[in-house]
Amino acid sequence: MHISDIDKAIVEGLRQFGVLRDVDGHQLNQRDGAIVVACSDGDQLHDIFANHAALQSARQNPRIHLLGGHGGALKIPEKSPILKPGRTTDLDLIDEIFEAQDLKGITTVVLYTHTPCGKAYGVDLNFLQVIALQMAAKSRLKALAAESSRVIKVACFAHVHHADGRRRTYYICKEAWKRFQPAEDDGDRDSAEVA
Numbered sequence: 001m002h003i004s005d006i007d008k009a010i011v012e013g014l015r016q017f018g019v020l021r022d023v024d025g026h027q028l029n030q031r032d033g034a035i036v037v038a039c040s041d042g043d044q045l046h047d048i049f050a051n052h053a054a055l056q057s058a059r060q061n062p063r064i065h066l067l068g069g070h071g072g073a074l075k076i077p078e079k080s081p082i083l084k085p086g087r088t089t090d091l092d093l094i095d096e097i098f099e100a101q102d103l104k105g106i107t108t109v110v111l112y113t114h115t116p117c118g119k120a121y122g123v124d125l126n127f128l129q130v131i132a133l134q135m136a137a138k139s140r141l142k143a144l145a146a147e148s149s150r151v152i153k154v155a156c157f158a159h160v161h162h163a164d165g166r167r168r169t170y171y172i173c174k175e176a177w178k179r180f181q182p183a184e185d186d187g188d189r190d191s192a193e194v195a
């Protein structure tokens with residue numbers, strides 16, 4: 001599977017607008033490790049995981065608690081188009097994230113999306129729609145965490161397999177995304193970014 005033409009243009013625009021930024025590892029608080037939620041895509045997960053592991057290279061004991069399945073963070077928003085009717089996929093993944101917190105004492109959650117993603121392309125999502133869902137996932141996680149008085153920090157990363165073969169991981173700057181999408185209001189007033 002190759003990146004679509006529209007996603008190529010979207011990635012280029014998001015890079016120019018500063019929404020997709022080069023990852024600056026030291027700004028991500030991984031003192032206790034990270035719960036990483038990523039799509040299981042067999043062609044991309046190795047690169048996603050390897051890059052994330054490199055962000056913890058300063059640790060003597062890297063701690064990456066990996067969750068995801070098909071679509072990864074896209075499974076979290078209520079009414080996400082990748083959710084199948086009659087199932088509790090979103091609630092099950094959210095439950096596992098909070099359970100991981102309880103089991104491992106990790107407070108940093110890193111949500112990944114990627115392009116090209118078969119799960120996203122299967123329901124005709126372009127990468128702008130994917131990132132909008134990723135932000136909705138972050139908002140839902142933080143709202144549910146607040147309801148149960150959980151301490152949680154959520155960062156959003158994106159992985160791109162470019163048409164020329166390069167694979168790159170980017171940090172998504174929420175403030176730049178809001179400027180890029182002025183009509184977007186995810187109801188999340190908490191500006192306490194992980195970065």
Ligand SMILES: [Zn+2]
Pocket residue numbers: 039040041070071114116117118119120
């Ligand atoms: Zn995928």
